[in-house]
Amino acid sequence: MFTLFIGWIGQAQQGIIEPVKWDSKIEKVSDTEYDIILIGTIDKEWHVFSQFTDEDGSLPSVLTFENSGRDYELLGEAKESETAKAYNDVFEVEETYFLNKVQFTQRIKLLSETVKQINVHLEYQVCKEVCINKEENFVIALDGGPVTVENVALDERSIILSNKLTLDLKNKDRLNAGSEVVSSGGNLWKIFVLGFLGGLVALLTPCVFPMIPLTVSFFTKQSGTKSKGIRNAIVYGLFIVLIYVGLSIPFHFLDSVDPEILNTISTNMWLNVIFFVIFIFFAFSFFGYYELTLPSSWSNKMDSASSTGGIIGIFFMAITLALVSFSCTGPILGSLLAGSLTSDGGAFQLTAGMTGFGAALALPFALFALFPNLLKSLPKSGGWLTMVKVLLGFVELALAFKFLSNADLVAHWGILKREVFIGIWMLIFLLMALYFFGIIRFPHDGKKTFSFPKVTFAVLVVAFVIYLGTGLTKNSHLKLLAGFPPPTFYSLYEQESDCPLGLDCFKDFDEGLAFAKANNKPILLDFTGWACVNCRKMEENVWSDSKVYDLLKENYVLISLYVDDRKELSEAEQFKIKLNENHLKLIETVGDKWSTFQYLNFQTASQPYYVIMNSNLEILNEAKQYTGIDEYYEWLATSLKYSK
Template sequence: MKNLIVALVLFLSGISTAQQGVIDPVTWESNITKISDTEYDVILTGSIDEEWHVFSQFTSEDGSLPSVLSFEQSEGNYELLGTAKESETVKAYNDIFEVEETYFLKKVEFTQRIKVLNQDLKQLTINLEYQVCKEVCINKEEQFVINLDGSKATLDNVVLDEKSKTLSNSLLLDLKHKERLLSDSEELTSDGNLWKIFVLGFLGGLVALLTPCVFPMIPLTVSFFTKQSGNKAKGIRNAILYGAFIVIIYVALSIPFHFLDSVDPEILNTISTNIWLNVIFFVIFIFFAFSFFGYYELTLPNSWSNKMDSASSTGGLIGIFFMAVTLALVSFSCTGPILGSLLAGSLTSDGGAFQLTAGMTGFGVALALPFALFALFPNLLKSLPKSGGWLTTVKVLLGFVELALAFKFLSNADLVAHWGLLKREVFIGIWMLIFLLMALYFFGVIRFPHDGKKKFSFPKVSFAVLVVAFVIYLGTGLTKNSHLKLLAGFPPPTFYSLYEQESDCPLGLDCFKDFDEGIAFAKANNKPILLDFTGWACVNCRKMEENVWSDPKVYQILKDEYVLISLYIDDRKELPKEAQFRMKLNENHLKDIETIGDKWSTFQYLNFQTASQPFYVTMTSDLEILNEAKQYSGVDEYYEWLAKSLETKGN
């Protein structure tokens, strides 16, 4: 238990270290030893910083992540002889996972013997995925390129075939007046979105306070601090410390995503638009919803709560910290689904992991605020409503919201994969059914397992009437090309419809989904280009199309004056085999360009050094930049930006 306490305290104290950039605790080298004319030993050696450790390939599957070696392009070129051998490891019991783990200290070495089948083979490419831990755990990926003759190989001299070289070069543009992109750089790095995410996280925390898992603990915990601390001043101090620890705990949950963001700027966007991850979120949110409905209780292992509860009796700062950890664990059945929504909604490249940190901070502040506030003003406790059936009602309400959000994730997967399952009208119909059931619940027509006898009240009936009005509003979205401006971005786009559409572009505009085709058309017609980096699962992209592009003056200028090129960075449709290639992004990163989304996301990052959507660029067919890049904005601002770009072209 002592080790567990020390580890958790160090975890929080190590957050600042992690944020300062200490994300390479292992230094790697690669070597190859010739055993015979056809057999070689490939050796990967890592020097591990003090107090860090790397997990073995063979560590328990129920614990931390094992190391995984993968050898590229081995088929027909070489074969692996057995599994990779390892240097000396140590074993230790992990109290959290309750398993014995196997890992390396100070030095890690993997040795894989191979047999060469193709005598023309000159190089090997090996990928290593591993987890390295101290106070924090970092998931890392390394790529090694090894020459069979033993000479030094780096990605600087990786031999790409001619097709890869040609197609790689085709993604790089010779942009003219590129400095114009930066003239509004303050806008592009604005913290406005972070504040919005913070507010949303804060609202989520307020909702969590009104659940049966958290609300009854407020007066109990505040009373404990004010009565058990010896004097009022100490009680207030301890309650404020308790609140501060709650915030720290939730902020700490976002820290690992900063390491992911630093490894690959596109990785968070890749995660958020991954087809199967969105399907998993769909299943999880359905699971959360039925937990809120009372069919089962969603809890973390009792052993975790028991250990934290025991630790909280230590006293002093450590005891208060573990009281906060205990709150986080025992309230998980109510906060988990809300945090899941926050996690899934924040993981985009627009703002990176900082969006998640902002949301988690807001959530933690909202949870912590009542404990500090009521400790300062204990008389306010008398004004708190008593716990009762209304808490159950709030929980059921959240269940319906989780159910609706679940279908948003399924819709993301459907759009990205082009399955055609949840066309716009089908999605809206499902939402109408969900919210109609919610209204029937508040009218007392349907009940759930933990409901008592239904009592009608004016607030419940009023809320049910509002929900029915919302269902009617949703119904207006079932007509052809209708816009639900209040929900812009949530339903699929209007062109993803059961109705026959004249165009598969937003608002029926003419558009190109290939850059070269769009350039050729713009050159032939002497028109400027609006380059639209968008995504099938991009909510803000849909908001721009349905709320800004739909404005008559914006729509007209787009239709008459511009050639629209819409590039979908999350499109998982595979490119033809002849169009797939490998690209060297930098000296440490080779990327396989296999899908349409791979191609356009890489194209965006290489030429505009960003991975966020929506992202708009105005340019000529001769690749002259006309104006600063634009992201999410209002109607008037966007129209003026388009008009100014036309003036620049005219000059």
């Protein structure tokens, strides 16, 4: 069922969602004044937000007129067509939006007689059940000519730099000659298993665990017959799975809008800072300082609907479980969401993870309905459930600093160097050990008790803290945590190189290519990211192996291109590129350049992604992604033979 669902989503993504169809026109007011008019036809049930909607709510529309103030001036603000207003319960503000049709009218006054066209960039949010952030670029000729991105007149610099971004690759068919498709499916199953484990953890929380015997008893006693009770419990479990899978569907629409959008979102430094704040909030909820709940009216309505009976009543019972257990499952689901956004194929991985999470929650209801005698073996609710919540709180706290580290790496703030990050984790897990030793307590803790399992677990945590301490020495590798701390070259210690493991590397493709030609060496093209966990794992667990390291250092020219680097390019290096007839992209940062370079030449947006070629741009072997030492070494060695 899971494979069929993934296939259905993949088919749905083949078309790009365009809820608004845009057109434009220009009306001459006088010899120097014109009205620029943008008109959008909005699909039924969708709506677009006004420029003037409350800033604390959904995203407003933003119009940007290129070269305004130089070639022409804007006369007042852009006028809008008729809008509607409604109160948003989530943001608690009144929002202003367009239904069916949107029109912006901006009057301009020419300051130069040489102006032939006006370039307008529009950013807006369009919503139904899902909200999509969209961008449109308009080129409006003063004589009223046609408007499409295809007709955008790029400046000479943009044309030259756009052409340089596309390589004339030879033997490109070799890229997919291996087993990468199989490994992609394997990754989905790994995420499914991780989601399943997350669901099992959620079962052991005070919000979910006590509901298992109550719910199973309801089905077995109220259904009339044993067979009907079993059937209803299984249907209940299936509905739980479908509810959690449904939460991932909107992210597939984001994927269909722009293949790089989830990677762009996940590596956005401000989004990572927001995740940091949210995870801190989750952690203190688990510690018992406040309860994280959804509006009680939601669960009350669902609970009332569950009394309807039949399949519909069971469905609403499943929704009620999801709502009332949110205070415990919400933070775990937040971790799953954030982790999927920062992984390859985010939307598919999120669906896989949500399927696993829902399956784990549903499993005991079906299992105990089939074998009701097993209910007697369940441990009684008690203080151990509270300890599980506190344990999760410390885990959430540690993960919070991972997201802050992502922002720090991408933006090059230099706040959380490797040793600082490890020190913070040592403190967090030391506090966890002190809690299980009974030295520190939280608001919802009962009597102080000691038990062999608690003390044993606390000792194991102390051992983990000692292990973390070994990572404070220069160039030390924490192989068990590879990918979580910042890379070894992002350190308080002075480093000989800012490349992984002290290897020689280039961070610009043209410079690396020139060096490869001069030295007659093959190129290892490494598409990586500052916030890419699997990239760090490959560097610290695979590249660090002596035979792999020696082969890389002596025989290859390493070009590492960071697709999430938010360092701005100089003004002379910034340009626009036409990705297709509907998408004009502005290349402003180092990450913009290399992520677009990867997509144009290799039709992928995942990292790590490794390509081996010679200096004549001839592909020597299949592309590789996350793999083990032996396979990676064999790949490097075989590719080296092909380069001779």
